[in-house]
Amino acid sequence: MSPITEPSFAHLLPPSWTSQVQAWLDEDTPSFDWGGYVVGEVQREAFLFGKGKTEAVLAGVPFFDEVFKRLECEVEWHLKEGETFQPVKHVATVRGKARHLLLGERVALNAIARCSGIATISKRFKDIAEQNGYKGIIAGTRKTTPGFRLVEKYGMLVGGIDPHRHSLSSMIMLKDNHITSAGSITAAIERARAVGGFTLTIDVEVDTEAAADEAIAAGADVVMLDNMDATQVSSVANKLRQKWDGKRKWLFEVSGGVEEGNLREKATNDVDIISTSAVHQSVQHIDFSLKIQQPKD
Known part of the structure; x- marks a missing residue:
């Protein structure tokens, strides 16, 4: 009998969620990809860095993965979702065609930056409440961004609320x-x-x-x-x-x-x-960047 795998927050996502990722990509490149023409389809490797000024929680891994899966790129994570990191941290490595790396860059970064920002402040709220001896539930609200609710609710879960x-x-x-x-x-x-x-x-x-x-x-x-x-x-x-x-x-x-x-x-x-809506409205995003590396000789 096969061992039961450890559950992941990604297992909560509905079957329809991947179509949202395609809609994000369609929105970002509705016509010609001028920059992609410049770089072509040479194979490249890019490092995902978690930056900013304070400790942060990594959240939004499924959304980041799906963006690059649709662009035939591979993502190798060096940190587990839900873990905290101190900037600057090499969080993941993405491999694929240069044109495809750049097609997914902004969409993937936007999703993970917002999701991680919500997870980070959610964890902070939970920690403050627990340190104060509170034994109840800290919860978000429905005051979410239209079309982005799934990502924002996901960030709350990863943050522990x-x-x-x-x-x-x-x-x-x-x-x-x-x-x-x-x-x-x-x-x-x-x-x-x-x-x-x-x-x-x-x-x-x-x-x-x-x-x-x-x-x-x-x-x-x-x-x-x-x-x-x-x-x-x-x-x-x-x-x-x-x-x-x-x-x-x-x-x-x-x-x-x-x-x-x-x-x-x-x-x-x-x-x-x-x-409270303070864990998702007007939340500071976590700063991430994706840097294509110089090919090794």
Whole structure:
């Protein structure tokens, strides 16, 4: 019997993801490749360097690999995905025709730079929370770049945090606009449960203790305390846990304004989930470069 292989985050990717890579390549070279004409198809070797100024997490390996696979190039990694490195680090070596190396260069670097940037700050958020004694979940949000969500959610996973919901179909989240349109928190939850059944979690956004209480009474699985300060969060969470002890089960989520600078304040064990867009919106990319090497004599 063959041994079971170690699971990889790449195994999570859907069958359709490789078509996105082709779309990236098509976007980058919609017509003639003028520079490729200059270099031709001589075989060359290129070194991928991880640069920047601080320690970083390597993420986005499947996307980088797929770019060059489509261009008939081979990639040899000198670092495992998820490992950290200090710049400047020779991360990988890519071999293939010079024209093909340059066709894939920018597309592959863009993907790995963004993905690694998200993984790096995700790991930093997780580390800060754990150092503060937080035992709950750090999660991203759905405020991702259109067309690039898969890469950004992947970076969160590699960085060690929860990617939260991937789309409108993966969880039922009822926010203020849903509640206003439905007429009440209770009505919104009842309608959602009627069609979502037992397989979908219902997450309800609230901004007052009374609203949180109503959400719990109506059967919310997750109650998101939105834009409350740490004192309010602790007060609401403790009061409602006491009130509903033994009667209801749910999780408290905190969201809104969570940043690296205030994470220690927010990371209280009165809440189960801390969700933030700060791990992917406006994140500094990790600087990578691909350098074709001079052929050896």
